[in-house]
Amino acid sequence: MIYTLTLNPSVDYIVAVDNMELGGLNRTTSETKFPGGKGINVSRVLKRLDINSKALGFIGGFTGDYIEKYLQSEGIETKFIRVSEDTRINVKLKSNQETEINGSGPCISKDAFLDLINQISHLSQEDLLVLAGSIPSTLPSNTYEEIVKICNENGVRFVVDAEGDLLKKVLSHNPFLIKPNHHELGQLFGTTVSSCEDALTFGKQLVEMGAENVIVSLADKGAVFVNKDVQIISNVPKGEMKSSVGAGDSMVAGFLSAYERTKDVKESFRYSVASGSATAFSIGLCNRDLVEQLLTQVNFQEERE
Numbered sequence: 001m002i003y004t005l006t007l008n009p010s011v012d013y014i015v016a017v018d019n020m021e022l023g024g025l026n027r028t029t030s031e032t033k034f035p036g037g038k039g040i041n042v043s044r045v046l047k048r049l050d051i052n053s054k055a056l057g058f059i060g061g062f063t064g065d066y067i068e069k070y071l072q073s074e075g076i077e078t079k080f081i082r083v084s085e086d087t088r089i090n091v092k093l094k095s096n097q098e099t100e101i102n103g104s105g106p107c108i109s110k111d112a113f114l115d116l117i118n119q120i121s122h123l124s125q126e127d128l129l130v131l132a133g134s135i136p137s138t139l140p141s142n143t144y145e146e147i148v149k150i151c152n153e154n155g156v157r158f159v160v161d162a163e164g165d166l167l168k169k170v171l172s173h174n175p176f177l178i179k180p181n182h183h184e185l186g187q188l189f190g191t192t193v194s195s196c197e198d199a200l201t202f203g204k205q206l207v208e209m210g211a212e213n214v215i216v217s218l219a220d221k222g223a224v225f226v227n228k229d230v231q232i233i234s235n236v237p238k239g240e241m242k243s244s245v246g247a248g249d250s251m252v253a254g255f256l257s258a259y260e261r262t263k264d265v266k267e268s269f270r271y272s273v274a275s276g277s278a279t280a281f282s283i284g285l286c287n288r289d290l291v292e293q294l295l296t297q298v299n300f301q302e303e304r305e
């Protein structure tokens, strides 16, 4: 079973404003809301690609109720731990540019954290855990490391989609898959990554540091895949960009969905790119029809064994 863990879920409130004026009264031209948080997005896209998963994490209050009911209405199994404060609301503002305001999220008590550790301890070799997103400030900063150590003790494969130190510290524990974007990759190495060639160079280093499979996304510039056997540079499909929220998470879900079926990393990477772009071309997350339509536009420009 695939489990996704979202330590800090959100209700994503996506609003469009023409010519946003800071300090003035702005009125929306459209508004919509969805359950969010990176792991939850992975579960939602997996479901659309016909793969079941169970969503774990902390939720609270009316926003937490909204997320749980929404996921259940989509047929996604959940086993959230309740906390006393409300789950955060993240504002995604679409105007001349995309601007995001992410909340800091509820306080997580020691007991709630121990409940989570207990859940993770019950996963087994047949399971895969996706750890995605930021860690609430009330949890220790080594929370991901603590969780992946338990995974390794029990033979559970895990995927990490997180930034900076969170990602760096799990590398030596051998994640099955990581997916930094080019900014995050640059941050890790104290440099700027602006081309697919650069991304390949640093992606290879992440493999040497312990990651089994690495995808680096570079928004409209392409994407790269690296593991110990193969290095691939891919284009990304062309289309009308609607909202990039969840595009990276969709890449993780696209990869895992195809890997579950084929165990073929090249095919899984093609699905990953098509799923990322399908979400970028949608308000909300991608659907299966668009992913399959875009697959025909994913071309590997370079492939080295």
Ligand SMILES: Nc1ncnc2c1ncn2[C@@H]1O[C@H](COP(=O)(O)OP(=O)(O)OP(=O)(O)O)[C@@H](O)[C@H]1O
Pocket (backbone or CB within 6 Å): 180, 181, 182, 217, 218, 219, 220, 222, 223, 236, 237, 238, 239, 241, 244, 245, 246, 247, 248, 249, 251, 272, 273, 274, 275, 276, 277, 278, 280
């Ligand atoms: N302008 C675009 N045109 C086509 N595809 C795009 C575009 N922007 C993003 N994508 C698709 O989305 C994927 C992920 O984009 P990006 O590199 O922005 O990841 P990210 O920063 O992790 O995303 P997120 O916004 O979810 O944090 C890309 O690999 C690509 O498939």
Ligand SMILES: O=P(O)(O)OC[C@@]1(O)O[C@H](CO)[C@@H](O)[C@@H]1O
Pocket (backbone or CB within 6 Å): 008, 010, 012, 035, 036, 037, 038, 041, 090, 102, 132, 133, 134, 135, 245, 246, 247, 248, 249
């Ligand atoms: O604050 P975090 O945990 O880093 O990111 C949370 C978030 O921005 O990531 C998702 C998109 O990837 C959104 O659904 C959500 O609002």
